[in-house]
Amino acid sequence: MQMPQPDARVLSRKAQIVARLRDAIPADAVISDEMETRAYECDALTAYKCPPLAVVLPSTTKEVAAVLKVCHEMGVPVVPRGSGTSLAGGALPTADCVLLGVARMNDVLETDYDNRFIRVQTGRTNLSVTGAVEADGFFYAPDPSSQLACAIAGNIAMNSGGAHCLKYGVTTNNLMGVTMVQMDGTVMEIGGKHLDAGGYDLLGLICGSEGQLGVVTEATLRILPKPEGARPVLMGFDANEVAGACVADIIKAGVLPVAIEFMDRPCIEATEAFAKAGYPMCEALLIVEVEGSPAEIDEQLSLILEIARRHNPVELREAKDADEAGRIWLGRKSAFGAMGQINDYMCLDGTIPVSELPYVLRRIGEMSKEYGLDVANVFHAGDGNMHPLILFDANKEGDLELCEAFGADILRLCVEVGGCLTGEHGVGIEKRDLMVDQFAPADLEAQMAVKDVFDPAWLLNPAKVFPLAASESRRSVALAAE
């Protein structure tokens, strides 16, 4: 993956830039020592590393505005960072950038149960948002796997999803308002404690814009009353096609489970060896979870089980209590860890129409043989968001490149069948150069025109999302204008 040449003019003025930042915000919030900036050299896409010019850790919206104003005036690119858990390189620095971390901004500002929202600073972690309201019977719905660590800032930047978004939607569906700082330091409020912000849907535009339109410092999030209970059921099938057909039949029958998770044989085998959840050895495994009162759960599960039986499952396992429910989820939740035990892996994130599931899984299997790299599939089947895990050996010469080429082919396949490159992780640098496979030049132009409006100098996270060749003229204008 290529990154643009750092701007020598910025590099040569490091001392002045750092001095001005130290004037603008408390000195201890500016890190410029090369040993210390190294801690920020990458996010969860660890194959790529580059220490930033400097790191700033502001504590307030005002401080964020002050930092951006300095960088804007001095023509310094800024890379915003939540908790650095991006799998797509969304927070990967460049050598000439100021990395703006929101980790110190993690306060709960307001909790309102009558109006069902919580207002937080965006450095707060996803899980601790729910943590702030769960004693009162509420929760924040989007639940990315990294929810223990990932920050709301990153969730908003990437429009993060999770296992339960079939019912509750992704971040954009649960975001009511933001405080955002533009690159020139302008602070604005968009949306608020009401539904549907007035005027153009700027909130919808900002959510998922990968930190390229502004730095979101505070967010008003929708919270929901916790359901009375939830219960999963596990089903095993002897073919991917059958499991796929079962998913479609459940959805068509009018049941809307909160989650439908799918694992294929390589994934089942790996997680069994690792977590010993007692999963059946079969070709495809589904975990379907429903919510409600015990009677409601029974009603939905009996319908789901009836549908499953029509597809001749090799295994049907209902959770009788919390312990059994935990065991059903155990393997799924440790799937990524299990794969990490065996090998290095790359996690993809393409989405496909649910109806294409059997075909896509078959093609991935064929490609796996061609590339000579193993793949395990684990994904959110209800919404077609796949997570193929390609196994490779990082210490073996050329294996990473081979793995990336295989990954790109899988993503192209997703686009080919009517899907997309990324369902919840974001484009970052990882899928940046594949954007031309999904979008025509005019489609990309329309998106870049939006960035022109929000950040005319293209200083915010500039080398992400768009293929470098497509954004080059805009980025070089930014340099020339300095």
Added chain:
Amino acid sequence: MGALPPNPRHIWKKKKIMRPETEAELADMIASASGPVCVRGGGTRGVNLNGAMLETGGLSGVTLYEPGSLTLVAQAGTPLVEIEAALDAEGQRLAFEPMDHRGLMGTSGAPTIGGVVAANVSGPRRVSVGACRDFMLGVRFVDGTGTIVKNGGRVMKNVTGYDLVKLMSGSWGTLGVLSEVSLKVLPKPETAACVMIDGLSDADAVRAMAKALGSPFEVSGAAHIPAGLDGHPVTMLRIEGFAGSVAYRADQIAGLFDDMAVRVDRDLEAVTKSWAWVRDVSAFHGAEGDVWRVSCTPSDAATLAAKIGADALLYDWGGGLIWARVTQGKDVRARLGEFDGHATLVRGTGQPKFQPNPAPIAALSRGLQQKFDPKGILNTGLMG
């Protein structure tokens, strides 16, 4: 024998109405337009601006419907009834419950799916499942230069690039003319019930709705009518789902209010009818005056409504949406003053339709207009 009815095509020609039959034709028409263009689907939502009329009705038809994937793709000019019929045949629906504006606006014609999306029209269920924009998966549109742009797609999770789908939803044709929309649809529940509380003051009703919406019993509609059909206040709480679950949750909700005059309507047909009445603001049909729609923090609703000094009120979304019928020309925004939310003039003239934005947002909005419609021809002036 009377004269034959005029050929509609002939009339369009005479009035210089543009009516593209394909996306390419739409692009050509916009590229060659030199003056203002008034974009409309079925013309039911009362947008009537100066300029050449551009109707999307020629771009019609469901292009893809996969019930097992909960996905529907349709050309923008497809009549809503056609989409609803296709969904109904598979036991599915548009969960955001778009209102039919005809009764309120005194318009005729057939609402189109493109019109619904362009105006981000959502009904009572918005409070629980989200707005029209939350169900939008993809768009194709033609911008003000005549360029065809696609964004999003037909899959349920998609964060590939910027979300222009949401930008286009609710942009009222000012940034581009929709040619195709792709939507997430949901199963139609087996049945529904409505818990009704009689005689509450507006403030008490808002508190009751907050209590119900804050319970785990999944209320899918919460409205308060200060003067119901019999002239007395009624607060309505809707529950939908499988029969056993609905019966259970209706009892639980009713139980929350056992110190009040509470009753439960369990007749699906009656419940459906009464919520269509709420959705279409039927209480205001045929009555004179301007109609305003105020989006606000629910717990502020009763106080804000009192400031308006309305002739008639209806609260939806648990109080988060106030419908107000007022004397013609009354400046509702001035009466409300500063508040968390915004007021839209749905029926009436003399005021901007949409609440003016604060300066930084207005600047961004203008910037977007200049990028997407540099000639300034699409529904000019409608959105600031």
